[in-house]
Amino acid sequence: MLLKELKDKIENQSAKIGIIGLGYVGLPILTAFAKKGFSVLGFDVDRQKINQIQAGRSYIKHIPDEDLKNHLIDVTSDMSRLGEVDAIAICVPTPLNIHREPDLSYVVDTTYAIARSLKIGQLIILESTTYPGTTKEVVLPILSRSGFIVGEDFSLAYSPEREDPGNENYSLVNVPKVVGGITTLCRDLAETLYNQIIATTVPVSSTQTAEATKILENIYRAVNIALVNELKILLQKMDIDIWEVIEAAKTKPFGFHAFYPGPGWGGHCIPIDPFYLTWKAREYDVSLRFIELAGEVNTLMPNYVVDKLVAALNDRSKPLKNSRILILGVAYKKNVDDQRESPSLKIIQLLQRQGADIEYHDPYALTCSNHRHYPEINLQSVSLTPENLQKFDAVIITTDHDNVDYDLVAEHSSLIVDTRNVLAAKGLKTKNTVVA
Known part of the structure; x- marks a missing residue:
């Protein structure tokens, strides 16, 4: 079974890892796999980023130039090369539109690009933060148009990024990684992959649960920031620090x-x-x-x-x-x-x-x-x-x-x-x- 073969390739580090979106989330993942000896291929539509990486210059403060110079890192804007890799992590933006509604256009466009090159045995992982249900309701139907069956011919999982730029105590490798899959096998493959670069993985029952976990983390912060900002306004009027x-x-x-x-x-x-x-x-x-x-x-x-x-x-x-x-x-x-x-x-x-x-x-x-x-x-x-x-x-x-x-x-x-x-x-x- 090709998915079983993929697990073996991940564990012996012969799998080739693709990262789509080389920003604050994607570039750290790319360099982490490269440091562990994996063959990596990064994708980004921004030619300026591609040129800088190829020149060994980092555009993200906490990633030193040496991380790009000292490892074999291949990057491209050519999405037709997606068929070269065994596992793909999607790390593209998920902004809001002017009506404060989800803009999934980057995720959707990326998924269609993957679908055009999808091969049997590949593992696809969405990392972009989104609402519960995106992986199953948006990404899976696009990939399934190939005729391949998830959990048999290819794997699909969700694992939310937990990047905190500027945090000197916690980085990609020591922050626990939540992982959920469309099937148990999908989850286990994604967990196996991240276990190569991250100290602790946290498997959950579904992609929806993993998506909701990330949303909860950020809602917790948003509500408490609002609470303390509102109290600041009141307490200043009361002459309280x-x-x-x-x-x-x-x-x-x-x-x-x-x-x-x-x-x-x-x-x-x-x-x-x-x-x-x-x-x-x-x-x-x-x-x-x-x-x-x-x-x-x-x-x-x-x-x-x-x-x-x-x-x-x-x-x-x-x-x-x-x-x-x-x-x-x-x-x-x-x-x-x-x-x-x-x-x-x-x-x-x-x-x-x-x-x-x-x-x-x-x-x-x-x-x-x-x-x-x-x-x-x-x-x-x-x-x-x-x-x-x-x-x-x-x-x-x-x-x-x-x-x-x-x-x-x-x-x-x-x-x-x-x-x-x-x-x-x-x-x-x-x-x-x-x-x-």
């Missing part, structure tokens, strides 16, 4: 996990994935009000930051229009270069539309452009110097990168709107600091 409250609350050794407020939510998961489930829930006549409310709270946080800035400028008899504003950080979280869904982008858009002159500094993101929902933003990071800081009417700290000279910011800025409480945490808060 939300950060002091959180530090006190987290001394409780059980029943509490600390979440921190900020300018909104960002990244490739939390602002998007919960709405995949709210969309799917409509099919069952269920309204997921917690998720929708969390979305409303977090989506409006950039407006709250802008309102705090406007009020602070008004106190100084300065209108927002024509004011020079420096955004300190465009990455969605500290110590990474990832700008996807960053609340900083919405803040920049709001300020530009009200006539402010915007610049930014980010040591990790030297350019800010080509964003799906913010095509009008086209900026370059400026230097953080005393002379530059003194030119601005206000600085908004939107990302609390560690390698920023906050002493310099505190000393030379006429007005600071701190959305991360970083200055107070460092003992640098001045009378010119507004916490937002």
Whole structure:
């Protein structure tokens, strides 16, 4: 049986592994298999990524160039080569459309490309975050048009990515990997594959369960971020320091996990994935009000930051229009270069539309452009110097990168709107600091 032969090939590392989508999820998986001695073939439609990998240059901060140079890594934009590999992981984007509905076009197009080259014995794994049922209801029917039978001629599984860019304690190899298959054999093959590069795999009963696991993880974070952001607004009006409250609350050794407020939510998961489930829930006549409310709270946080800035400028008899504003950080979280869904982008858009002159500094993101929902933003990071800081009417700290000279910011800025409480945490808060 060819599927049994595939298991043997995986275990003796003679299987060839294909990864479709070489972004923050796909490239780490590709390099992990290459490090273990597997023959790998990466696919991406972005020729710039292909060229950089072929030149041994990494475009993801936590993947060093050496990982690309020291291993035999083949990459291509030619999807007709999918028939060369034994196992395929799909790591393509699953964004929302303008109506906040799932956009599965990347998954669907990729699946059709696989179907055209599908061969008996192949293992297909979807990693892209999506609503429960996608693998079985969307991917499987496309692959089955070949006439092949899942669980007999080919295997299909789902294993959600759990990447956390910038996390120095947890990486691909030491984060448990949830795996669900269309059949038990499908799951076991996928588990065997990931066992080659990951310390722990967590098998579950179905692809739907694996899909729901990922959605639950991100809903948990989205709801708690919204809760703490809403409390921040209230407690500021009550003249209570939300950060002091959180530090006190987290001394409780059980029943509490600390979440921190900020300018909104960002990244490739939390602002998007919960709405995949709210969309799917409509099919069952269920309204997921917690998720929708969390979305409303977090989506409006950039407006709250802008309102705090406007009020602070008004106190100084300065209108927002024509004011020079420096955004300190465009990455969605500290110590990474990832700008996807960053609340900083919405803040920049709001300020530009009200006539402010915007610049930014980010040591990790030297350019800010080509964003799906913010095509009008086209900026370059400026230097953080005393002379530059003194030119601005206000600085908004939107990302609390560690390698920023906050002493310099505190000393030379006429007005600071701190959305991360970083200055107070460092003992640098001045009378010119507004916490937002």
